[in-house]
Amino acid sequence: MNEGERALAIAEIRSLKARYWHCVDLRDAEGLRACFADDAVIPAHGDIRETRDADGFVANLVASLRVTRSLHLGGPGDIALESADRARGVWAVEDRIWALDGVTNTPFRTLHGWGHYHDEYVRTAKGWRIQSFRLDRVRVDIT
Numbered sequence: 001m002n003e004g005e006r007a008l009a010i011a012e013i014r015s016l017k018a019r020y021w022h023c024v025d026l027r028d029a030e031g032l033r034a035c036f037a038d039d040a041v042i043p044a045h046g047d048i049r050e051t052r053d054a055d056g057f058v059a060n061l062v063a064s065l066r067v068t069r070s071l072h073l074g075g076p077g078d079i080a081l082e083s084a085d086r087a088r089g090v091w092a093v094e095d096r097i098w099a100l101d102g103v104t105n106t107p108f109r110t111l112h113g114w115g116h117y118h119d120e121y122v123r124t125a126k127g128w129r130i131q132s133f134r135l136d137r138v139r140v141d142i143t
Contacts, residue, residue, distance in 0.1 A: 001084050010079050012128045013087055013121055020130065021072035021093075027065060033058045037122050037129040067106060070097040074117070085123040093117055093135070108142040115139075 001009065016035060023031035036054035044050040051057045074093035081087045097111040115137040122131040 001081065005084070006081055009081055009084075009087065009123070009128070013079050013089060014075070014077055016121070016128050016130065017074070017077060017089065017091060017117075017119070021074055024061065024065070025070050025072055027062055029058050029062045032061070034126075035130055037124060037131045040130060041132045043132075043134055065097070067100050067103040068097050069100065070095060087121040087128075089117075089119045089121065091117040091119070110141075110143045112141045113137055113139065 019031065020035045022028075023035065033054055036057065038054060039052070040054045040057060041052050042050065042057045049060065051060060072093060072095045074091045077089050077091045079087055079089040093113075093115055095111075095113050097108070097113075099106040099109050115135055117133050117135050119133040120131040121128050123129075
């Protein structure tokens with residue numbers, strides 16, 4: 001890849017990650033699904049069980065967050081292009097999740113977390129997609 005192609009790939013991956021967080025916060029299942037490769041592998045975390053397909057991950061995530069509101073802040077991301085079609089990224093993230101008023105079946109009223117996403121990306125016919133990710137928390141405050 002030449003420098004222009006590298007810069008464009010990094011910009012597209014940054015846009016993809018921003019879109020992922022935005023879709024999570026909006027509970028936008030269609031938009032969230034479009035962020036993942038069809039054979040994405042997502043390890044278990046929180047109430048989400050490990051899944052090896054994007055449809056399953058999106059369904060689990062949207063179901064688990066349906067009684068909450070959230071805000072994810074992250075970036076700018078350290079992206080390493082491994083080839084023209086593969087990349088890795090590490091992102092610092094801070095997120096806040098609030099249970100909706102009247103909801104009593106969540107393990108928290110509020111969650112405030114800090115950590116790092118470790119992502120793998122693949123370029124598909126539809127553009128860059130998340131192939132896998134892992135969220136490593138450095139701190140979580142729960143009330």
